[in-house]
Amino acid sequence: MAAAYDLDRTLSALADPTRRRVVDLLTERPRRAGEIAETFGMSRPAMSRHLRVLRTHGLVEEKRDTADARARVYRLRPEPIDELSTWIGEVQRFWDDQLESFRQLADKKNREKSRTRKTMKTMKTMKKRTGR
Amino acid sequence: MAAAYDLDRTLSALADPTRRRVVDLLTERPRRAGEIAETFGMSRPAMSRHLRVLRTHGLVEEKRDTADARARVYRLRPEPIDELSTWIGEVQRFWDDQLESFRQLADKKNREKSRTRKTMKTMKTMKKRTGR
DNA sequence: TTAATAGTTAACTTGACCGTTAACTACTGG
DNA sequence: CCAGTAGTTAACGGTCAAGTTAACTATTAA
Numbered sequence: 203m204a205a206a207y208d209l210d211r212t213l214s215a216l217a218d219p220t221r222r223r224v225v226d227l228l229t230e231r232p233r234r235a236g237e238i239a240e241t242f243g244m245s246r247p248a249m250s251r252h253l254r255v256l257r258t259h260g261l262v263e264e265k266r267d268t269a270d271a272r273a274r275v276y277r278l279r280p281e282p283i284d285e286l287s288t289w290i291g292e293v294q295r296f297w298d299d300q301l302e303s304f305r306q307l308a309d310k311k312n313r314e315k316s317r318t319r320k321t322m323k324t325m326k327t328m329k330k331r332t333g334r
Numbered sequence: 335m336a337a338a339y340d341l342d343r344t345l346s347a348l349a350d351p352t353r354r355r356v357v358d359l360l361t362e363r364p365r366r367a368g369e370i371a372e373t374f375g376m377s378r379p380a381m382s383r384h385l386r387v388l389r390t391h392g393l394v395e396e397k398r399d400t401a402d403a404r405a406r407v408y409r410l411r412p413e414p415i416d417e418l419s420t421w422i423g424e425v426q427r428f429w430d431d432q433l434e435s436f437r438q439l440a441d442k443k444n445r446e447k448s449r450t451r452k453t454m455k456t457m458k459t460m461k462k463r464t465g466r
Numbered sequence: 467t468t469a470a471t472a473g474t475t476a477a478c479t480t481g482a483c484c485g486t487t488a489a490c491t492a493c494t495g496g
Numbered sequence: 497c498c499a500g501t502a503g504t505t506a507a508c509g510g511t512c513a514a515g516t517t518a519a520c521t522a523t524t525a526a
Contacts, residue, residue: 229424267502270494274502290418292361368471382475
């Protein structure tokens with residue numbers, strides 16, 4: 203099981219727009235470092251450092267090209283993304299729990315009093331929310 | 335539909351460990367600013383700025399306490415989290431597509447040649463991956 | 467009205483991050 | 497060998513973000 207520490211590192215790696223777009227690019231297929239730098243019109247040293255951050259934070263892995271040992275090929279690692287996904291799921295679930303508590307409170311009030319316009323509006327918001 | 339720009343803002347907001355933990359705290363229930371600052375043993379001005387970042391980036395919303403108008407109550411907004419969740423899902427899906435292509439390539443090779451130990455190892459990795 | 471409370475804003479300092487150029491390593495191919 | 501290519505590391509400058517203390521606004525309550 204991964205620690206929250208890793209999650210923070212994943213988020214800090216993805217906080218830079220360039221790095222987030224590199225992740226997007228690598229979902230398509232693995233690519234060489236120079237190819238990635240060129241895609242974003244950035245100097246190779248700059249991209250090299252971004253790739254190092256992504257690598258040391260576990261989001262990508264690097265391998266030498268079998269055909270040309272000068273080239274380094276970067277590919278995504280799924281683990282950090284999966285961990286982030288798990289955290290997101292937890293946040294969404296707890297949020298839904300709050301909604302449920304609120305719904306029960308609203309229902310209770312509805313039983314005690316009569317329905318008001320404001321309560322109806324609230325119910326509408328809840329319904330919209332379920333479409334996630 | 336939300337732009338990728340918002341996604342970058344969401345990620346930059348969550349990149350700070352303190353802010354990410356504030357989000358965790360607020361999944362439980364809305365809280366007052368001072369309560370949040372105290373929870374993390376941080377000065378109120380410092381937390382106030384974190385809360386401002388979370389608010390301007392759409393992750394939380396602020397309301398005055400109905401009982402005490404001095405207090406400001408912060409609660410989570412689900413939209414940025416949902417958008418992030420969507421992006422994560424796309425990354426995971428594309429990654430699975432790569433796996434599928436790789437699997438097909440491996441199968442083709444298996445048909446042409448005989449099975450090798452390395453291929454078996456690859457199959458094992460794939461199976462492990464499906465447990466998401 | 468006045469002291470206290472809740473919170474934000476302002477001013478300042480410190481530390482980290484991003485991009486560039488230059489220098490370096492390692493491999494390729496003639 | 498040697499010139500060229502792929503990529504990283506080093507050094508530098510500029511910008512931005514985070515925390516602290518002090519000052520300010522607004523509200524409460526005596």
